[in-house]
Protein backbone atom coordinates (compact mmCIF):
# COMPACT_ATOMS: atom_id res chain seq x y z
CA UNK A 1 0.00 0.00 0.00
CA UNK A 2 1.27 3.49 -0.84
CA UNK A 3 1.93 5.88 2.04
CA UNK A 4 -0.83 8.43 2.59
CA UNK A 5 -1.65 11.32 4.94
CA UNK A 6 -4.62 10.98 7.28
CA UNK A 7 -6.82 13.82 8.58
CA UNK A 8 -9.92 13.63 10.76
CA UNK A 9 -12.52 16.38 10.29
CA UNK A 10 -15.26 17.55 12.65
CA UNK A 11 -17.80 19.20 10.34
CA UNK A 12 -18.94 19.01 6.69
CA UNK A 13 -17.35 22.37 5.80
CA UNK A 14 -13.92 21.14 6.93
CA UNK A 15 -14.49 17.91 4.97
CA UNK A 16 -15.33 19.82 1.79
CA UNK A 17 -12.35 22.11 2.20
CA UNK A 18 -10.02 19.17 2.76
CA UNK A 19 -11.27 17.10 -0.19
CA UNK A 20 -10.35 19.93 -2.60
CA UNK A 21 -6.70 18.88 -2.37
CA UNK A 22 -5.28 16.74 -5.16
CA UNK A 23 -5.80 12.94 -4.97
CA UNK A 24 -7.69 13.03 -1.69
CA UNK A 25 -10.53 10.68 -0.68
CA UNK A 26 -13.07 10.52 2.10
CA UNK A 27 -12.96 7.44 4.26
CA UNK A 28 -16.06 6.26 6.14
CA UNK A 29 -16.31 2.57 7.20
CA UNK A 30 -13.31 1.77 5.02
CA UNK A 31 -14.71 -1.64 4.03
CA UNK A 32 -14.30 -0.97 0.31
CA UNK A 33 -11.70 1.77 0.09
CA UNK A 34 -9.08 0.04 2.24
CA UNK A 35 -9.37 -3.15 0.17
CA UNK A 36 -8.88 -1.12 -3.00
CA UNK A 37 -5.87 0.64 -1.50
CA UNK A 38 -4.30 -2.63 -0.39
CA UNK A 39 -4.62 -3.91 -3.97
CA UNK A 40 -3.22 -0.59 -5.30
CA UNK A 41 -6.36 -0.12 -7.39
CA UNK A 42 -6.84 3.20 -5.57
CA UNK A 43 -3.79 5.20 -4.44
CA UNK A 44 -4.93 8.37 -2.68
CA UNK A 45 -2.22 10.64 -1.20
CA UNK A 46 -4.51 11.68 1.57
CA UNK A 47 -7.56 10.30 3.43
CA UNK A 48 -10.15 12.50 5.10
CA UNK A 49 -11.85 10.58 7.91
CA UNK A 50 -15.49 11.72 8.05
CA UNK A 51 -16.64 9.38 10.82
CA UNK A 52 -16.97 12.19 13.37
CA UNK A 53 -19.45 14.21 11.30
CA UNK A 54 -22.95 14.50 12.72
CA UNK A 55 -24.49 12.59 9.85
CA UNK A 56 -25.53 9.39 11.60
CA UNK A 57 -29.16 10.10 12.32
CA UNK A 58 -32.23 8.47 10.84
CA UNK A 59 -35.12 10.89 11.20
CA UNK A 60 -38.74 11.31 10.16
CA UNK A 61 -39.20 13.88 7.42
CA UNK A 62 -42.85 14.67 6.65
CA UNK A 63 -43.76 11.00 6.65
CA UNK A 64 -40.63 10.02 4.74
CA UNK A 65 -37.22 9.29 6.22
CA UNK A 66 -33.80 10.91 6.09
CA UNK A 67 -30.99 8.37 6.37
CA UNK A 68 -27.72 9.97 7.48
CA UNK A 69 -24.79 9.28 5.16
CA UNK A 70 -22.74 8.04 8.11
CA UNK A 71 -25.43 5.84 9.67
CA UNK A 72 -24.14 2.28 9.62
CA UNK A 73 -25.81 -0.15 7.23
CA UNK A 74 -26.82 -2.37 10.17
CA UNK A 75 -28.34 0.53 12.16
CA UNK A 76 -30.25 1.60 9.05
CA UNK A 77 -31.57 -1.89 8.30
CA UNK A 78 -32.70 -2.44 11.89
CA UNK A 79 -34.18 0.99 12.55
CA UNK A 80 -37.86 0.71 13.52
CA UNK A 81 -39.02 3.38 11.07
CA UNK A 82 -37.07 1.86 8.18
CA UNK A 83 -38.52 -1.58 8.94
CA UNK A 84 -42.07 -0.15 9.18
CA UNK A 85 -42.07 2.15 6.18
CA UNK A 86 -39.44 0.72 3.84
CA UNK A 87 -38.97 -3.00 4.56
CA UNK A 88 -37.48 -3.31 1.06
CA UNK A 89 -34.49 -1.27 2.26
CA UNK A 90 -34.10 -3.46 5.34
CA UNK A 91 -34.25 -6.64 3.27
CA UNK A 92 -31.81 -5.36 0.67
CA UNK A 93 -29.21 -4.26 3.23
CA UNK A 94 -29.49 -7.52 5.17
CA UNK A 95 -28.99 -9.48 1.93
CA UNK A 96 -25.54 -7.91 1.54
CA UNK A 97 -22.09 -8.61 2.96
CA UNK A 98 -21.95 -9.98 6.54
CA UNK A 99 -23.07 -8.73 9.95
CA UNK A 100 -19.53 -7.53 10.76
CA UNK A 101 -19.23 -5.63 7.49
CA UNK A 102 -22.68 -4.08 7.83
CA UNK A 103 -21.69 -2.88 11.33
CA UNK A 104 -18.78 -0.96 9.82
CA UNK A 105 -20.17 0.08 6.41
CA UNK A 106 -22.01 3.39 6.06
CA UNK A 107 -24.89 4.44 3.83
CA UNK A 108 -22.79 6.99 1.91
CA UNK A 109 -20.00 4.45 1.37
CA UNK A 110 -22.52 1.88 0.15
CA UNK A 111 -23.58 4.24 -2.66
CA UNK A 112 -19.95 4.87 -3.62
CA UNK A 113 -18.64 1.28 -3.50
CA UNK A 114 -16.91 0.21 -6.67
CA UNK A 115 -17.54 -2.68 -9.03
CA UNK A 116 -16.52 -6.25 -8.24
CA UNK A 117 -15.37 -6.95 -11.82
CA UNK A 118 -12.38 -9.30 -11.41
CA UNK A 119 -10.31 -7.40 -13.98
CA UNK A 120 -10.80 -4.10 -12.15
CA UNK A 121 -8.90 -5.62 -9.21
CA UNK A 122 -6.22 -7.28 -11.35
CA UNK A 123 -3.51 -4.74 -12.15
CA UNK A 124 -2.04 -7.06 -14.77
CA UNK A 125 -5.21 -6.74 -16.89
CA UNK A 126 -6.48 -3.82 -18.97
CA UNK A 127 -9.41 -1.97 -17.45
CA UNK A 128 -10.94 1.27 -18.71
CA UNK A 129 -12.51 1.92 -15.33
CA UNK A 130 -9.19 1.72 -13.48
CA UNK A 131 -7.03 3.14 -16.27
CA UNK A 132 -9.00 4.99 -19.00
CA UNK A 133 -8.01 3.99 -22.53
CA UNK A 134 -6.29 0.74 -21.51
CA UNK A 135 -9.09 -1.53 -22.75
CA UNK A 136 -11.55 -3.88 -21.07
CA UNK A 137 -10.37 -7.27 -19.82
CA UNK A 138 -13.92 -8.54 -19.44
CA UNK A 139 -15.03 -7.96 -23.05
CA UNK A 140 -12.78 -10.73 -24.34
CA UNK A 141 -12.46 -12.46 -20.99
CA UNK A 142 -14.71 -14.25 -18.54
CA UNK A 143 -17.88 -12.19 -18.11
CA UNK A 144 -20.18 -14.34 -15.99
CA UNK A 145 -20.92 -11.61 -13.42
CA UNK A 146 -21.17 -8.77 -15.92
CA UNK A 147 -23.96 -6.54 -17.20
CA UNK A 148 -26.79 -7.36 -19.58
CA UNK A 149 -28.37 -3.89 -19.78
CA UNK A 150 -27.01 -0.51 -20.86
CA UNK A 151 -23.51 -1.68 -21.80
CA UNK A 152 -20.93 0.20 -23.83
CA UNK A 153 -17.83 -1.18 -25.58
CA UNK A 154 -15.77 0.52 -22.89
CA UNK A 155 -17.03 -1.37 -19.83
CA UNK A 156 -19.59 -4.06 -18.98
CA UNK A 157 -19.19 -3.98 -15.20
CA UNK A 158 -22.13 -4.07 -12.79
CA UNK A 159 -22.80 -1.97 -9.70
CA UNK A 160 -22.49 -4.30 -6.70
CA UNK A 161 -24.76 -2.72 -4.09
CA UNK A 162 -27.95 -4.34 -2.79
CA UNK A 163 -29.13 -1.33 -0.78
CA UNK A 164 -28.94 0.88 -3.88
CA UNK A 165 -31.36 -1.39 -5.77
CA UNK A 166 -34.03 -0.80 -3.12
CA UNK A 167 -33.25 2.94 -3.02
CA UNK A 168 -33.61 3.14 -6.81
CA UNK A 169 -36.97 1.36 -6.70
CA UNK A 170 -38.26 3.68 -3.97
CA UNK A 171 -37.27 6.94 -5.72
CA UNK A 172 -34.78 7.98 -3.04
CA UNK A 173 -33.01 11.33 -3.32
CA UNK A 174 -29.34 11.89 -2.43
CA UNK A 175 -28.47 15.01 -0.41
CA UNK A 176 -25.08 16.44 -1.25
CA UNK A 177 -22.93 19.30 0.04
CA UNK A 178 -20.07 20.95 -1.85
CA UNK A 179 -18.18 24.25 -2.17
CA UNK A 180 -21.20 25.79 -3.93
CA UNK A 181 -23.63 24.73 -1.18
CA UNK A 182 -26.15 21.91 -1.04
CA UNK A 183 -27.94 20.14 -3.87
CA UNK A 184 -30.10 17.05 -4.36
CA UNK A 185 -29.61 14.24 -6.86
CA UNK A 186 -32.56 11.95 -7.71
CA UNK A 187 -31.40 8.37 -7.20
CA UNK A 188 -31.97 7.50 -10.86
CA UNK A 189 -29.37 10.16 -11.79
CA UNK A 190 -26.84 9.37 -9.09
CA UNK A 191 -25.08 6.38 -10.69
CA UNK A 192 -24.07 6.42 -14.35
CA UNK A 193 -24.05 3.94 -17.21
CA UNK A 194 -20.51 3.17 -18.38
CA UNK A 195 -20.74 5.03 -21.73
CA UNK A 196 -17.42 6.51 -22.85
CA UNK A 197 -16.26 7.31 -19.30
CA UNK A 198 -16.55 4.14 -17.21
CA UNK A 199 -13.95 5.54 -14.81
CA UNK A 200 -16.69 7.88 -13.51
CA UNK A 201 -19.20 5.83 -11.53
CA UNK A 202 -21.51 8.58 -10.26
CA UNK A 203 -22.61 12.16 -10.84
CA UNK A 204 -21.26 13.21 -7.44
CA UNK A 205 -18.54 15.79 -8.02
CA UNK A 206 -15.06 15.06 -6.72
CA UNK A 207 -15.32 17.79 -4.08
CA UNK A 208 -18.82 16.92 -2.85
CA UNK A 209 -19.87 15.06 0.29
CA UNK A 210 -22.99 12.88 0.53
CA UNK A 211 -24.79 14.04 3.67
CA UNK A 212 -28.02 11.99 3.58
CA UNK A 213 -30.40 9.86 1.55
CA UNK A 214 -34.08 10.80 1.61
CA UNK A 215 -36.87 8.28 1.18
CA UNK A 216 -40.10 9.98 0.09
CA UNK A 217 -43.30 9.52 2.10
CA UNK A 218 -45.10 8.48 -1.11
CA UNK A 219 -42.93 5.35 -1.40
CA UNK A 220 -44.09 4.00 1.95
CA UNK A 221 -47.32 2.83 0.23
CA UNK A 222 -45.29 -0.15 -1.00
CA UNK A 223 -44.45 -1.33 2.52
CA UNK A 224 -47.21 -3.94 2.69
CA UNK A 225 -46.26 -5.72 -0.51
CA UNK A 226 -42.56 -5.58 -1.10
CA UNK A 227 -39.73 -8.05 -1.49
CA UNK A 228 -36.01 -8.04 -2.25
CA UNK A 229 -34.91 -11.20 -4.03
CA UNK A 230 -31.19 -11.79 -4.40
CA UNK A 231 -29.88 -14.66 -6.52
CA UNK A 232 -26.20 -15.44 -5.91
CA UNK A 233 -23.68 -18.24 -5.99
CA UNK A 234 -23.55 -18.66 -2.19
CA UNK A 235 -26.17 -18.01 0.47
CA UNK A 236 -24.05 -15.34 2.16
CA UNK A 237 -21.01 -13.20 1.50
CA UNK A 238 -21.68 -13.08 -2.23
CA UNK A 239 -22.75 -10.32 -4.60
CA UNK A 240 -25.93 -10.61 -6.65
CA UNK A 241 -25.90 -12.37 -9.99
CA UNK A 242 -29.37 -10.91 -10.37
CA UNK A 243 -31.51 -9.19 -7.77
CA UNK A 244 -34.99 -7.69 -7.87
CA UNK A 245 -36.49 -5.07 -5.55
CA UNK A 246 -40.27 -5.12 -5.97
CA UNK A 247 -42.96 -3.04 -4.28
CA UNK A 248 -46.65 -3.21 -5.10
CA UNK A 249 -49.52 -1.02 -4.00
CA UNK A 250 -52.53 -3.34 -4.14
CA UNK A 251 -56.00 -1.98 -3.52
CA UNK A 252 -59.31 -3.80 -4.08
CA UNK A 253 -57.36 -6.64 -5.68
CA UNK A 254 -55.70 -4.39 -8.27
CA UNK A 255 -52.11 -3.13 -8.58
CA UNK A 256 -52.47 0.65 -8.38
CA UNK A 257 -48.76 1.36 -8.63
CA UNK A 258 -45.54 -0.60 -8.53
CA UNK A 259 -41.84 0.11 -8.09
CA UNK A 260 -39.16 -2.24 -9.36
CA UNK A 261 -35.41 -2.19 -9.83
CA UNK A 262 -32.81 -4.83 -10.60
CA UNK A 263 -29.26 -5.38 -9.36
CA UNK A 264 -26.35 -7.32 -10.86
CA UNK A 265 -27.49 -6.50 -14.38
CA UNK A 266 -26.12 -3.04 -15.21
CA UNK A 267 -23.48 -0.43 -14.42
CA UNK A 268 -26.08 1.19 -12.16
CA UNK A 269 -29.15 -0.06 -10.29
CA UNK A 270 -31.54 -0.79 -13.15
CA UNK A 271 -34.99 0.71 -12.75
CA UNK A 272 -37.49 -1.71 -14.31
CA UNK A 273 -39.91 0.86 -15.77
CA UNK A 274 -41.14 -1.42 -18.57
CA UNK A 275 -42.24 -4.02 -16.03
CA UNK A 276 -43.88 -1.32 -13.91
CA UNK A 277 -45.91 -0.13 -16.93
CA UNK A 278 -47.26 -3.64 -17.54
CA UNK A 279 -48.30 -4.10 -13.89
CA UNK A 280 -50.29 -0.88 -13.52
CA UNK A 281 -54.03 -1.48 -13.17
CA UNK A 282 -53.72 -5.27 -13.41
CA UNK A 283 -54.63 -8.01 -10.97
CA UNK A 284 -51.61 -9.48 -9.16
CA UNK A 285 -51.54 -12.76 -11.09
CA UNK A 286 -48.69 -14.91 -12.36
CA UNK A 287 -49.74 -14.33 -15.98
CA UNK A 288 -49.28 -10.58 -15.52
CA UNK A 289 -46.00 -11.02 -13.67
CA UNK A 290 -44.70 -13.09 -16.60
CA UNK A 291 -45.69 -10.36 -19.06
CA UNK A 292 -43.95 -7.76 -16.90
CA UNK A 293 -40.78 -9.88 -16.78
CA UNK A 294 -40.90 -10.41 -20.53
CA UNK A 295 -41.31 -6.69 -21.20
CA UNK A 296 -38.36 -5.77 -18.99
CA UNK A 297 -35.95 -8.46 -20.11
CA UNK A 298 -36.57 -7.92 -23.84
CA UNK A 299 -33.87 -5.25 -23.93
CA UNK A 300 -31.20 -7.44 -22.32
CA UNK A 301 -28.16 -8.72 -24.23
CA UNK A 302 -25.66 -11.21 -22.84
CA UNK A 303 -22.23 -12.61 -23.61
CA UNK A 304 -21.55 -16.34 -23.94
CA UNK A 305 -20.81 -16.40 -20.19
CA UNK A 306 -23.64 -14.32 -18.78
CA UNK A 307 -26.51 -14.99 -21.19
CA UNK A 308 -28.05 -17.15 -18.46
CA UNK A 309 -28.86 -13.94 -16.58
CA UNK A 310 -31.61 -13.11 -19.06
CA UNK A 311 -33.73 -16.15 -18.17
CA UNK A 312 -32.65 -15.84 -14.54
CA UNK A 313 -33.84 -12.22 -14.59
CA UNK A 314 -37.26 -13.21 -15.95
CA UNK A 315 -37.70 -15.85 -13.28
CA UNK A 316 -36.42 -13.58 -10.52
CA UNK A 317 -38.92 -10.87 -11.47
CA UNK A 318 -41.84 -13.32 -11.42
CA UNK A 319 -40.74 -14.77 -8.09
CA UNK A 320 -40.13 -11.40 -6.42
CA UNK A 321 -43.52 -10.10 -7.59
CA UNK A 322 -45.30 -13.27 -6.45
CA UNK A 323 -43.77 -13.07 -2.98
CA UNK A 324 -44.43 -9.31 -2.74
CA UNK A 325 -48.07 -9.75 -3.79
CA UNK A 326 -48.66 -12.51 -1.23
CA UNK A 327 -46.87 -10.79 1.64
CA UNK A 328 -48.22 -8.34 4.23
CA UNK A 329 -51.71 -6.89 4.52
CA UNK A 330 -54.16 -6.31 1.70
CA UNK A 331 -56.17 -3.11 1.96
Ligand SMILES: Cc1cc2nc3c(=O)[nH]c(=O)nc-3n(C[C@H](O)[C@H](O)[C@H](O)COP(=O)(O)OP(=O)(O)OC[C@H]3O[C@@H](n4cnc5c(N)ncnc54)[C@H](O)[C@@H]3O)c2cc1C
Pocket residue numbers: 025026027028029030031032033034035050069070073095096097098101104105106107108109110111112113160161162163208209210211237238239240
Ligand atom coordinates in the same frame (compact mmCIF):
# COMPACT_ATOMS: atom_id res chain seq x y z
C1 LIG B 1 -16.32 -9.24 1.64
C2 LIG B 1 -17.33 -8.19 1.29
C3 LIG B 1 -18.60 -8.56 0.87
C4 LIG B 1 -19.53 -7.58 0.53
N1 LIG B 1 -20.77 -7.97 0.11
C5 LIG B 1 -21.68 -7.02 -0.26
C6 LIG B 1 -22.95 -7.38 -0.75
O1 LIG B 1 -23.29 -8.56 -0.87
N2 LIG B 1 -23.82 -6.39 -1.08
C7 LIG B 1 -23.49 -5.06 -0.97
O2 LIG B 1 -24.30 -4.20 -1.26
N3 LIG B 1 -22.27 -4.70 -0.53
C8 LIG B 1 -21.38 -5.64 -0.17
N4 LIG B 1 -20.13 -5.26 0.26
C9 LIG B 1 -19.75 -3.86 0.14
C10 LIG B 1 -20.04 -3.05 1.35
O3 LIG B 1 -21.43 -2.88 1.48
C11 LIG B 1 -19.35 -1.71 1.09
O4 LIG B 1 -17.96 -1.94 1.18
C12 LIG B 1 -19.75 -0.63 2.07
O5 LIG B 1 -21.12 -0.34 1.98
C13 LIG B 1 -18.94 0.63 1.85
O6 LIG B 1 -19.20 1.53 2.91
P1 LIG B 1 -18.00 2.15 3.75
O7 LIG B 1 -18.59 3.10 4.70
O8 LIG B 1 -17.14 1.08 4.33
O9 LIG B 1 -17.22 2.90 2.58
P2 LIG B 1 -15.67 3.25 2.44
O10 LIG B 1 -14.92 2.02 2.08
O11 LIG B 1 -15.21 4.05 3.60
O12 LIG B 1 -15.74 4.22 1.20
C14 LIG B 1 -16.14 3.76 -0.07
C15 LIG B 1 -16.12 4.96 -1.03
O13 LIG B 1 -17.14 5.86 -0.67
C16 LIG B 1 -16.63 7.17 -0.50
N5 LIG B 1 -17.46 7.78 0.52
C17 LIG B 1 -17.79 7.25 1.72
N6 LIG B 1 -18.66 8.05 2.36
C18 LIG B 1 -18.87 9.12 1.57
C19 LIG B 1 -19.66 10.29 1.68
N7 LIG B 1 -20.44 10.53 2.75
N8 LIG B 1 -19.63 11.18 0.67
C20 LIG B 1 -18.88 10.95 -0.44
N9 LIG B 1 -18.11 9.86 -0.60
C21 LIG B 1 -18.10 8.96 0.39
C22 LIG B 1 -15.17 6.96 -0.13
O14 LIG B 1 -14.38 8.07 -0.48
C23 LIG B 1 -14.84 5.74 -0.97
O15 LIG B 1 -14.51 6.14 -2.27
C24 LIG B 1 -19.19 -6.21 0.63
C25 LIG B 1 -17.91 -5.82 1.07
C26 LIG B 1 -16.98 -6.80 1.39
C27 LIG B 1 -15.63 -6.36 1.85
Ligand code: SF4
Pocket residue numbers: 115117118119120126127128129130135136137138139154155156157198
Ligand atom coordinates in the same frame (compact mmCIF):
# COMPACT_ATOMS: atom_id res chain seq x y z
S1 SF4 C 1 -15.88 -4.48 -17.36
FE1 SF4 C 1 -15.30 -2.41 -16.72
S2 SF4 C 1 -14.36 -2.75 -14.73
FE2 SF4 C 1 -14.33 -4.71 -15.78
S3 SF4 C 1 -12.40 -4.80 -16.95
FE3 SF4 C 1 -13.91 -3.96 -18.32
S4 SF4 C 1 -13.60 -1.75 -18.04
FE4 SF4 C 1 -12.71 -2.71 -16.26
